[in-house]
Amino acid sequence: MESLEATSRIVTLREQTCQGPMMAELPHHTWGPRRELHLCEGWLASADQPTTRLRRCASRAYRLHHNAVVINDHELIVGCPDLSALTESEQTRLAELGEIARCVPPVRGIYDHMALDYEKLLKVGVEGLIAEIQQRRKGLNPQLPENIAKDEFYRGCLLELEALLALARRYVEGARALAEEAAPERARELREIADLLTKVPARPAETFREALQSIHFYTFMLWGDYQLGRPDQYLIDLYRADVAAGRLTPQSALELIDCFCLLYSAYHPKGSAVGFMVGGRDGAGQAVHNELTHLFLQSIAHTRLAYPGIGLCVHEETPEDLLELAVDMLVQGYSHPAIFNDAAITRGLMDLGMPERDARHYVHSSCVEITPCGQSGTWVFSPVLNTPGLLVEVMRDTAECSGMAELLAAYERALRARVLADMQTQKLSQLERSRNGTDSLLSSCLVNDCLKAGKSVDEGGANYNFIMPTFLGLANLVDSLAALKPLVFEAQELTLGEFHQILMDDFAGSEELHQRILNRLPHFGNNEPQTNALMREVTGMIVRSCDGIVNLFGARAIPGAYSYLEHVTHGKATPATPDGRRAHTALAAASSPTQGADVSGPAAAVLSSTCWDQLPFMGGVAINFKFQPLGSATRSSMMAVLKTVIARGGLQLQVNCVSTETLLDARENPQNHRDLVVRIGGYSDFFTALSPEMQEEIVKRTGHA
Numbered sequence: 144m145e146s147l148e149a150t151s152r153i154v155t156l157r158e159q160t161c162q163g164p165m166m167a168e169l170p171h172h173t174w175g176p177r178r179e180l181h182l183c184e185g186w187l188a189s190a191d192q193p194t195t196r197l198r199r200c201a202s203r204a205y206r207l208h209h210n211a212v213v214i215n216d217h218e219l220i221v222g223c224p225d226l227s228a229l230t231e232s233e234q235t236r237l238a239e240l241g242e243i244a245r246c247v248p249p250v251r252g253i254y255d256h257m258a259l260d261y262e263k264l265l266k267v268g269v270e271g272l273i274a275e276i277q278q279r280r281k282g283l284n285p286q287l288p289e290n291i292a293k294d295e296f297y298r299g300c301l302l303e304l305e306a307l308l309a310l311a312r313r314y315v316e317g318a319r320a321l322a323e324e325a326a327p328e329r330a331r332e333l334r335e336i337a338d339l340l341t342k343v344p345a346r347p348a349e350t351f352r353e354a355l356q357s358i359h360f361y362t363f364m365l366w367g368d369y370q371l372g373r374p375d376q377y378l379i380d381l382y383r384a385d386v387a388a389g390r391l392t393p394q395s396a397l398e399l400i401d402c403f404c405l406l407y408s409a410y411h412p413k414g415s416a417v418g419f420m421v422g423g424r425d426g427a428g429q430a431v432h433n434e435l436t437h438l439f440l441q442s443i444a445h446t447r448l449a450y451p452g453i454g455l456c457v458h459e460e461t462p463e464d465l466l467e468l469a470v471d472m473l474v475q476g477y478s479h480p481a482i483f484n485d486a487a488i489t490r491g492l493m494d495l496g497m498p499e500r501d502a503r504h505y506v507h508s509s510c511v512e513i514t515p516c517g518q519s520g521t522w523v524f525s526p527v528l529n530t531p532g533l534l535v536e537v538m539r540d541t542a543e544c545s546g547m548a549e550l551l552a553a554y555e556r557a558l559r560a561r562v563l564a565d566m567q568t569q570k571l572s573q574l575e576r577s578r579n580g581t582d583s584l585l586s587s588c589l590v591n592d593c594l595k596a597g598k599s600v601d602e603g604g605a606n607y608n609f610i611m612p613t614f615l616g617l618a619n620l621v622d623s624l625a626a627l628k629p630l631v632f633e634a635q636e637l638t639l640g641e642f643h644q645i646l647m648d649d650f651a652g653s654e655e656l657h658q659r660i661l662n663r664l665p666h667f668g669n670n671e672p673q674t675n676a677l678m679r680e681v682t683g684m685i686v687r688s689c690d691g692i693v694n695l696f697g698a699r700a701i702p703g704a705y706s707y708l709e710h711v712t713h714g715k716a717t718p719a720t721p722d723g724r725r726a727h728t729a730l731a732a733a734s735s736p737t738q739g740a741d742v743s744g745p746a747a748a749v750l751s752s753t754c755w756d757q758l759p760f761m762g763g764v765a766i767n768f769k770f771q772p773l774g775s776a777t778r779s780s781m782m783a784v785l786k787t788v789i790a791r792g793g794l795q796l797q798v799n800c801v802s803t804e805t806l807l808d809a810r811e812n813p814q815n816h817r818d819l820v821v822r823i824g825g826y827s828d829f830f831t832a833l834s835p836e837m838q839e840e841i842v843k844r845t846g847h848a
Contacts, residue, residue, distance in 0.1 A: 144437040144464075147394055149445035152217050153401040157446060159215065160408050161818050177225050178366065180233060181206040183240035186247060195248065196580035196599075200299035203583055204306035207364060212317035214336065216329070220356050220402045221314065221336055222363040223409045250581040251572040253522045254601075255367030258419075258506040259589035260517030262377045264361060265354050268346040269304050272588050276300050279594060293597030300584045300594075307344070307364055307585065314340045314360075351381045351391055355403045363410055365583050370506045371419030371451070372516040375435035382435055393438065400442045407450035414708065416452055416509035416826035422465065423456030423485040426500040430460040437465070443472045443479045449820045449827045454507050457789055458485040470785065473798045474770075474778050478820045478827040481507070482796040484789050488513055491758040491794070495609070495701065510825025511705050511763035511795050512611055518591040520605030522573070522694070523762065526565035526612050527709050530681070531619035531730060532717040533557055535646060542640035547632045550639075551624075551680070558688045562612060566692055566700060569610060573695035576601040603696040610694040611762030613703035614685050615710050616730035618737045621667045621677045622722030626660050646719040649726040660723040668736025668845075670747035675754040682755045703762025704734040706824030711836045729840040732824040733765035738843040745770075745847040749784050753791035764794040765825040769844040772800050780847070797822045799841070806830065806842050 149157075185205025192198040211225035229237060267275070280297040283290040315337045322333035342348075343357035355378075362369050385391035411417055421436045443453060455461075455469050469480050485503075492502035492513065501515045508514045512523035534554060541553045576582075580601050587593040587600045598604030630636050637645075650657040667674040682704070689700040710730040719726040722737065731737040734752065741748040745768065752766045768784060770777050777800060788796045799822045809816035813831035821830045821841050830838065 144434065145393070147397050147438075147441060149401060150394070150398050152219075153398060153405070153445050156215075156217050156402065156405050157448075159217070160405055160448070175224050175226055176229050176234075176237060177211075177227065178206060180229065180237045180240070181209050183237065183244050184209070186244060187240065194295055195578075196295060197299055197302070199580055200302045200584055203585075204302045207303070207306035207310045210310055210364075212314050214314070214318055214321060214333070218402060219332065219336070219352070219399060220359050220406060221318070221340075222360045223406065248575065248579050248581075252569065252576060253525055254576075254582045255365070255369050255586070256508040256512065256523045257514060257519045257521070257586070257590065257600075258370040258372035258508070258516040259362070259586060260591060261358050261372055261374075261589070262517070264344065264357060264589055265348045265377070265381075268348075268357070269308055269344045269361070270346055272594075273301060273304050275594060276304075276588075279597065283597075290597075292602070296584070296587075296593075296597055296599055296602070299580075299599075300588050303583060303585050304588065307361070310364065311340050311343075311345060311360065348381065351378060351385045351396060352399055354378055354381050355399055359403060359406060361585065361589075363406070365585050366410075367583070367586075368411070368415055368417045368509045369586065370417060370508060370516075372506050373421065373423070373431075373504065374419055375421045375433055375439055376425055376431055379433050379435050393434065396435075397438045397441060397445075400438055401445045404442050404446045404451055405448070408446075408448045411450050413828065413832045415450060416707070418451030418453050418507075420454040420456055420483065420506050421480075422461060423483075424458065424489070424503050426504055428499070428503065430458070432460075432462050432465050437468065440465070440468050440472065440480060443477050444475065447477055447820070448818060449478075449829050452507070452510075452826050453480040454483050455480040456483045456485040456488075457785075461485075466782065466785065470778055470782050473781060474772070474774075474800055476772060476800050476820075478797075478799060478822045481511070481822075482785055482788070483507065483511075484792065484794050487758060487789075487792050487794055488761070491761050494758060495699070495761065497607075501607075507763070507795075510707055511765045511797075512703060513761045513763065513794075514609075515607055517589065518606040520590065520600040520603060520608040520696075521698075522569065522610045524613050524703065524707065525569050525610055526562075527713070528558075528561060528565065528612060528614050529616060529713045529717060529730070530558075530614050530685075531616040531623055531720045531722070531724070532713065533561060534620055534623055535643065535718055535720060538639050538643040538646075538721075542638065542643065544639055547624075547628050550627065550632075551684075555684045555687070558684060562688045562692060562700070565612065566610070566694070570695045573601075577603065577695065608694065608696040608698040609701050609761075610698065611701050611703050612689065613705060613709075613762055615706050615713055616720075617678065617681060617704055617734050618667045618731035618740070619720050619722050619724055620681055621674050622665075622737060622740065623720050624677050624681070625665050625667075625674050626721045626723070629664065630656075630660075642721060646721065646726075649719045650723075657723055660721070666722070666737060666740035668741030668748050668751045669743040670750040670754075675751055678751070679755045682760075686759045701762045702760050703764070704757075704760050705763045705765035706730070706733045707826065708823060708837060710824055711834065711840055715836065729836060732767050732840065732844070735765070735767040736845070738840060739845055741845050745780055745784050746787075748845070748847065749787050749793075750791075753788055753793040757792060757794045760794065763825060766793055766796050767799070767822060767824070767844065768796065769799040769801075769846045771846045771848050772802055773848060776848070797825070799844070803842060803846060806838070810838050810842070
């Protein structure tokens with residue numbers, strides 16, 4: 144498909160996004176002080192509600208009723224947060240209400256990280272959802288005790304859905320008012336926006352633009368990391384109908400897509416991981432590579448921002464030109480798309496008992512966690528376990544260990560115990576959520592089968608309710624075991640107790656040993672038989688540690704091996720480890736080699752990164768690769784790595800293609816690199832918005848030529 148340039152509108156909108164206040168500069172899940180003020184006011188105003196769950200719903204409805212109408216210049220798809228500063232009196236009121244809000248039951252655990260059933264939204268609209276809920280509510284026998292909670296759920300859904308429609312009507316009024324004062328061409332566009340919101344999201348979408356506006360308006364008002372699912376599948380019929388009728392061209396469609404994608408950075412704070420997937424196969428097993436697949440990928444070059452995080456699902460029928468387009472985006476340093484192994488992921492989900500149709504209709508739920516679209520109540524990234532930190536504890540507690548096998552057995556027992564203990568905490572959070580609720584019921588309205596069951600996502604109403612613990616620092620653990628074996632159990636130069644004390648001292652007075660570990664002992668990522676075998680050993684332990692463990696709803700624990708930002712956060716609290724890592728420094732990112740340890744080139748690194756069975760790890764696997772930007776040589780090397788990862792069963796590949804010099808200059812002169820985007824441990828983020836520790840971790844990664 145022909146490559147299309149960004150229109151002048153998109154160039155202007157992107158510049159506005161980068162130069163104006165961005166949610167991406169706010170702390171993660173803060174969402175802005177004005178929203179917090181409205182929620183606090185809504186909590187006070189809803190005191191007459193009979194239950195905590197309904198009070199939460201009424202509070203969210205209050206926020207929608209008071210949400211400002213924000214329509215920025217040049218926008219064709221609208222719905223942005225009001226980031227205007229609070230007045231002095233509003234700041235005082237928020238501080239006062241904040242003290243009262245301390246009494247509100249806190250939110251614990253995951254409440255978004257899913258793809259909704261957007262096909263249903265586009266088919267029936269919000270009014271269709273309301274009609275369905277009203278019909279189901281009428282069918283309840285109020286004398287049956289089990290129907291009390293169902294009726295509460297339906298009442299909460301109606302509160303939020305009706306508030307959403309009220310906000311859409313205010314947007315209609317706002318657009319028409321702006322049109323009265325605008326120049327003729329912009330006035331025409333504003334009247335079109337008003338006409339759009341007169342129809343959607345209330346009623347079914349009949350055009351491509353109506354669909355994008357409906358999806359955005361519904362999702363934006365949820366204020367969370369909700370994924371778009373597979374838009375090249377459920378929007379293609381509307382796109383083709385519009386093109387056939389002369390309402391749309393590929394260029395005008397891409398402009399709409401670009402407008403839509405730029406909104407992600409307008410309303411998602413930093414540290415978010417939100418986006419969608421394209422490609423792969425549909426529920427019937429047919430390969431998907433259509434016009435929209437290409438257009439959504441082309442939008443990456445036009446927006447060039449951290450969000451949305453776009454994933455390309457690759458399989459044996461993915462056309463070469465689509466792979467070349469993806470690689471071209473990555474070589475240009477855009478960090479998107481991430482590459483996902485469609486056949487392996489589908490097989491992994493089917494191994495969990497999913498029917499094939501559901502297993503093909505998956506999404507990366509934020510970073511790389513794999514969940515089914517439109518029917519997931521899965522808790523991802525919960526809990527988070529520090530594998531090398533646990534090894535240090537085992538060394539302390541088993542100082543008299545006589546051999547490597549005994550150490551590994553002790554470690555596996557400790558790992559299982561840690562998973563069990565942490566899962567118990569997660570169950571208590573789920574129990575609290577099932578009683579008092581924290582998720583917006585707008586999401587439950589589009590998660591199957593919540594409406595049918597009369598249960599919210601928090602109550603287990605989704606068809607799939609897995610929980611996905613993630614395991615940090617796998618390469619540190621492997622390299623640590625590779626150091627312990629020769630030093631403690633073969634040459635017996637040290638006892639476990641002595642080595643543990645060296646770690647507590649952060650290698651002070653043991654620099655010769657430290658350098659020997661770093662430079663002469665094997666490290667994962669270089670395709671060495673010993674470290675590859677140890678990686679297979681420890682990942683097998685992880686799978687066994689989750690075996691038979693279930694959450695509050697009886698759904699199984701499924702491991703993940705990615706890190707988000709937690710490899711830096713947990714690293715700060717972790718002492719030195721036997722692999723030579725210094726105390727309080729970052730752990731290895733995701734399932735990748737330790738930063739700078741993969742010194743044998745990209746071929747060896749990719750062979751190590753795919754040496755273990757990743758199918759049980761539907762909780763997410765992130766393989767990081769950093770390439771030096773060297774033009775055509777980088778392009779051919781990147782394509783070879785991509786195809787090797789897929790052929791060897793790797794679940795995912797994410798790429799940074801940026802020079803160390805650029806990163807260092809961005810660290811010293813952030814004002815010149817405000818939109819520099821890099822891959823972290825499963826998602827992309829703005830480099831200059833990262834912590835100094837996270838920036839250092841990115842700089843230290845091996846840059847393959």
